Amino acid sequence: xxxxxxxxxxxxxxxxxxxxxxxxxxxxxxxxxxxxxxxxxxxxxxxxxxxxxxxxxxxxxxxxxxxxxxxxxxxxxxxxxxxxxxxxxxxxxxxxxxxxxxxxxxxxxxxxxxxxxxxxxxxxxxxxxxxxxxxxxxxxxxxxxxxxxxxxxxxxxxxxxxxxxxxxxxxxxxxxxxxxxxxxxxxxxxxxxxxxxxxxxxxxxxxxxxxxxxxxxxxxxxxxxxxxxxxxxxxxxxxxxxxxxxxxxxxxxxxxxxxxxxxxxxxxxxxxxxxxxxxxxxxxxxxxxxxxxxxxxxxxxxxxxxxxxxxxxxxxxxxxxxxxxxxxxxxxxxxxxxxxxxxxxxxxxxxxxxxxxxxxxxxxxxxxxxxxxxxxxxxxxxxxxxxxxxxxxxxxxxxxxxxxxxxxxxxxxxxxxxxxxxxxxxxx
Ligand code: GDP
Ligand code: IMO
Ligand code: MG
Numbered sequence: 076x077x078x079x080x081x082x083x084x085x086x087x088x089x090x091x092x093x094x095x096x097x098x099x100x101x102x103x104x105x106x107x108x109x110x111x112x113x114x115x116x117x118x119x120x121x122x123x124x125x126x127x128x129x130x131x132x133x134x135x136x137x138x139x140x141x142x143x144x145x146x147x148x149x150x151x152x153x154x155x156x157x158x159x160x161x162x163x164x165x166x167x168x169x170x171x172x173x174x175x176x177x178x179x180x181x182x183x184x185x186x187x188x189x190x191x192x193x194x195x196x197x198x199x200x201x202x203x204x205x206x207x208x209x210x211x212x213x214x215x216x217x218x219x220x221x222x223x224x225x226x227x228x229x230x231x232x233x234x235x236x237x238x239x240x241x242x243x244x245x246x247x248x249x250x251x252x253x254x255x256x257x258x259x260x261x262x263x264x265x266x267x268x269x270x271x272x273x274x275x276x277x278x279x280x281x282x283x284x285x286x287x288x289x290x291x292x293x294x295x296x297x298x299x300x301x302x303x304x305x306x307x308x309x310x311x312x313x314x315x316x317x318x319x320x321x322x323x324x325x326x327x328x329x330x331x332x333x334x335x336x337x338x339x340x341x342x343x344x345x346x347x348x349x350x351x352x353x354x355x356x357x358x359x360x361x362x363x364x365x366x367x368x369x370x371x372x373x374x375x376x377x378x379x380x381x382x383x384x385x386x387x388x389x390x391x392x393x394x395x396x397x398x399x400x401x402x403x404x405x406x407x408x409x410x411x412x413x414x415x416x417x418x419x420x421x422x423x424x425x426x427x428x429x430x431x432x433x434x435x436x437x438x439x440x441x442x443x444x445x446x447x448x449x450x451x452x453x454x455x456x457x458x459x460x461x462x463x464x465x466x467x468x469x470x471x472x473x474x475x476x477x478x479x480x481x482x483x484x485x486x487x488x489x490x491x492x493x494x495x496x497x498x499x500x501x502x503x
Contacts, residue, residue: 076293077341078106080329081409082303084399086353088379088386089346090411090492092116095132095302097492097500098344103297104140105133106289108332109322110304111148111181111211113204115380120497123164126380129154131302134161134168140292141168142285145177146322146332148211149223150186151273152259152266168280175285176224180274182235183258183267184242185210190256191249201318202355204381212321214238226278235271286334293339301329307345307399308353318357326403345405345486347396349413349476352386354379360448361389361425375415390423390450393483398437400484407489408481413473414493419455422476426451426483453479461494466503477503 081098083089096118099105112128118135119125127134129149131141143149161168185207192209193200203209214220221238225231246253258266293299305324308314312323322328326343329335350371353359363371368388371377377386399405416422428435428446440446456470463469469491481488493499 076296076298077339078289078293078299078301078329078333078335079342079344080301080303080326080340080403081344081346082301082324082326082403083306084308084345084347084396084403084405085306085351086308086359087304087306088115088352088354089306089348090495091303091346092118092127092132093492093495093497094344094346094409094411094490094500095300096120096135097497098300099133099136099139101298102133102139102300104142104289104292104299105131106142106144106285106299106301106333107131107147107304108144108301109146109324109328110320111208112150112153112206113208113320113381114304116302116304117380117495118497119495125160125164128157128381130157130161130168130172133300134172135166137167137171139171141172142289142333143172143174143178144285144289144333145175146328147175147178148181148208148215149174149178150181150206150270151277152270153206155273155276173281173283173285173288174223174277176222176227176282177284178223179211179215179220180223180225181207181211182221182238182242183263183270184239184246185214186258187246187253187256187263188242191246191251191253194251195249200356202357204355206381209321210242223277223282226274227282231274232271235274289333289335290339301333301335303328307402308395310402313398313402315357318355340404342406343404344407344409344489345400345403346409346411347391347399348375348411349391349416350375351389351392351395352377354382354384354386359387359389360395360428360446361392362387363389371415375412390425391480392425393480394425394428394435394437396480396484400486401437405486408484408486409490409492410477410480410488411492413491414459414461414499416455417459418457422453422455424451424453424479425449451479461499463493464501466491466501469501
C-alpha cells in the first residue's frame with residue numbers, strides 16, 4: 076500500500092483537521108509529518124469541538140493508529156493539555172498514539188528565543204505563533220536538538236540543561252528580560268517545571284522508530300494517511316520566505332518527516348478554502364481591506380485556532396493555487412468553506428498577476444513588482460448549502476465556480492466541504 080497525503084495549499088487553516096477526521100475511516104494509520112503546536116486543527120462532531128495542535132486528527136477513532144512522526148516538533152506541556160482534553164471527553168489516546176523517537180522537543184527556552192527573535196525584528200517580524208518552532212528546528216539542523224528518544228536514556232536532565240544553558244546565554248546577550256515573557260500564562264520558571272514533569276509523563280505513551288512501523292504496516296497492506304500542518308505557501312523553501320514556518324509543509328516533507336520513500340506516496344489531497352486567509356505577516360496579493368474582507372472574516376469565523384488572532388482575508392488566488400498544486404503533485408483537490416460564500420451576488424477570483432504588461436499564471440513575477448491582479452468575476456449563489464448532501468443538489472453557480480477552479484488549477488476536485496462538522500462533506 077502507499078501513503079496518501081492531505082495537506083493545505085494556501086497559508087494554513089484550510090480545514091485540514093476537519094477533512095482528515097472526515098476521511099479517517101478509510102485509513103488504518105494517520106501520521107503527522109511536520110510542524111508542531113503552531114498548528115491548530117479543528118474537529119467538530121456530535122456538537123463537540125476539539126482543537127488539536129500536535130496529535131493527529133484520527134485520535135477520536137479508536138481503531139486508527141495515530142503517529143507523531145520524526146519531522147514533528149513537540150512541546151510536552153502543550154501536548155498534555157491536548158491529551159487531558161481528549162481524555163476528559165472520554166477517549167483514551169494512550170491506546171492509539173505512537174510517537175517517534177526522533178521527533179524533537181520544543182524546550183521552554185526555545186519559546187523564549189522565539190519571542191526574543193520576534194521582538195528584535197520589530198516591524199519586520201514574521202508574526203510567529205510563538206510556540207518555539209523556529210528555534211527548535213534551528214537546533215535540529217544545527218545538530219544540537221533534544222529528541223523524544225532521549226527520554227529512554229539516563230541523563231535526560233543533563234542533556235536538557237546543557238541546551239538550556241546555551242539558549243539562556245543567547246537570551247541574556249539579546250538584552251531582553253525574559254522574566255517579562257509569559258509562556259501560556261506562566262512565568263518561565265513555573266512553565267519549565269510543568270514542562271519537565273510533562274516530558275517525563277510522555278513515557279506513558281509508546282515511543283518507537285515510527286519509520287519502521289509505518290513501512291512495515293504499509294507492506295502488510297495497511298492504509299496510511301499523512302496529515303500536513305500549515306500550508307504550502309508557508310513552506311520554508313517555497314513559501315513567501317522569510318514569512319514562512321520552519322518546515323517543509325509540502326508532499327516532499329512526508330518523505331523526510333515520516334521516513335517514506337517517494338515511490339510509496341499515493342494520492343495527494345490538496346485542501347483549499349473557497350477564498351484565502353492568512354494569519355501573521357507576509358505578502359497576500361488578493362487581500363481585502365474593505366467590507367467584503369470583514370464579511371468573509373465574520374461569516375467564515377476567521378480567527379486563529381491556536382492564537383485567536385483575526386485572520387487576514389481575500390479572494391481565491393489562482394496563481395498561488397496552481398503553484399501549490401504543481402509543487403505537491405496534487406491528485407485530488409478538496410474545497411472547504413464554500414458555504415461561507417453563500418449569499419454573495421458576485422464572487423471574484425484572481426486568475427493571473429500582471430507586471431509591466433506581462434501576465435503571470437504562477438508567482439514567478441520579477442523581484443520588486445507589486446503585481447496588478449487580473450480578476451475574474453463569477454456569479455454567486457444564494458442557497459444555503461450546509462445541509463446539502465448530494466453533488467447534483469449544489470447550486471449551479473457553485474458547480475460552475477468549482478469547474479473553473481479545477482480546470483484552472485489543473486487537478487480534479489474530489490470533495491466539497493459545506494460546514495465545519497464531520498458530516499458536512501460532499502463527494503463529487
Ligand atoms: P486547519 O488548521 O487546516 O485544520 O484549519 P483550522 O481548524 O485552523 O480552521 C478551519 C476552520 O474552519 C475551523 O474553525 C473549522 O471548524 C472550520 N471549517 C472547516 N471546514 C469548513 C467548512 O467547509 N465550512 C465552514 N463554515 N467551516 C469549516
Ligand atoms: P495550521 O496547521 C496558519 C504562520 C504564523 C506565522 C508563520 C510562522 O493550523 O494550518 P511559526 O509559529 O511557525 O513560527 O509561524 O506561520 N502559521 C500558521 N498559519 N495555520 C497554521 O497552522 C500555522 N502555523 C504557523 O501565523 O505567520
Ligand atoms: Mg489551523
